[in-house]
Amino acid sequence: MYTIELKLDTRGYDEYLEKKFKYGYKLKRALVNYFNMQENRRVNSDKYKELAGRMQELNTLQDKAKDTKDKNEKKLLKKAYKGLSEELKQGWIELNDSYGLGNGKFVDYKKLGQASVMYERYASEGIINWSTFENMAVDTKKGYLKRKKQADSENILKVPRYVDFNTLWYRKCNNNITPDGLRFGKRGNYIIFPYVFKCTDEIRFTYALERQKIAWYGIKRTLDRHNKWMYSVLIVFGEVPYGMPESPIKQGKLVVSVDIDKLAIKTVNVDTEEEVFFDIANDFGYSDKLSYYDKKLEESRRQSNPDNYNLDGTVKKGKRTWVRTKNYNTLLARKRTLWHKIKQSRKERFHSIAKDIVLSCDEIVVIKEDFKALQKRKDFNPEEMNWNDSRKQRGAEIMFNAPYEFIVLLKQKASYLGLKYSETTLKK
Incomplete structure (x- = not known):
């Protein structure tokens, strides 16, 4: 599967699309609140407290089995542990399912509390499609399940900001994608938003x-440097994109490794032992421009909010009100536009590198590092290391150069040609 993004000419109908995003955001907020409410009910239920207490019994059995030296007693303890473990597992499954928080991705969009009532009203007015609401519900549940798997998480979801709610997805509405433009509305009363083609977009x-x-297809909106929403359509096709052959051009096994220190992609052909480096650190001066905007934004924030800072320059603790001047908003919009350019430039470069790799072999082995571990902030201990030595944490570089984004793209292109693909994560 791959995605084609085309800009839309929405002149005269910006309010129509803004209304869809406004009500879509309200649904998203209601969904987040629903799952948080269900989690709170689950944790405070008598069944949860009972199961949590029996988990302590399970841990006690496990400790006794480890400490005892009598083989017969150890065997009995292990049998009791296994039986209690299976019983508790089934109990947790029943508890989670009773609150609609089971591990399955299925979500009954008719049983989501206030969100279901809101959807029925919006759907009757033709504002929100059922597939859009279903997609939001599934994504929200995925976010909840991801937090539940984290050991130290409170399993509470955060409501996204309105400006970060940028895409509405649709499926089983393929008739709305026409050669002329994106079509909305009921039969006999259509609105068509023409496409704005660039370069080879029309051919593809x-x-x-x-x-x-x-x-699938989705409506995406992006703020430009003038704080105006620009709209585009994301169309997801299920086959090989234009320009890709049906099979690899060359044979052989290629080992692809992501070098974090040099911020490069290294490929090694197993047969010829030929090494090729692809630089992913070339930011074309973007990082310096971002640093400039960060500096100017901080200066503007401090000048407009002097009461929010201590004498030593640190931010005061507690609830504060921040004043955002016109100059601050202008700088923020310019920085946001620059990030769009960075992402687009990086994406085009990654597409070119990944295409060169998949066309030069029939098997790919990716050796990657644990990017999440590298992004974790390391505490500075002045007794053990100086500030320069503590720069082992590469969070900023990884975020800016996005090596994992390249690996995802490479895996996607390998699937187009049916290449053998495997990954190995280095542990440090």
């Missing part, structure tokens, strides 16, 4: 529309 889109099936 026409090729895909004539030969391939549409899996």
